[in-house]
Amino acid sequence: MQTLTRITRNTEVMGGKPCIRGMRVTVGTIVGLMASGHSNSDILKAYPYLE
Template identity: 50%
Template structure:
């Protein structure tokens, strides 16, 4: 299991290798989905009591780090 920023884990045997929070079965994608639907941190923490506020912050930082990658955009006619 690989730990990223002490909160985000990637384990090929857990949730099909998707990044999860502290090795529990809650994916970063799930948290980001809630945030993109305008749910508050409090809403997410209520839905997932095993999460901590720092977990949500770690998800946002993880997503921001992914966006630092350079993407070549190819257009085809």
């Protein structure tokens, strides 16, 4: 299994939910936005610090 270095988990950050490395943005938030039909450019406008 490949180690994902851009996703981290820390019990003291966002209740231990998987987050984008070094940020308080959960993976679930990004996946939820994508599932709702938001485009990559929409998401990057809302979270400009993401790659």
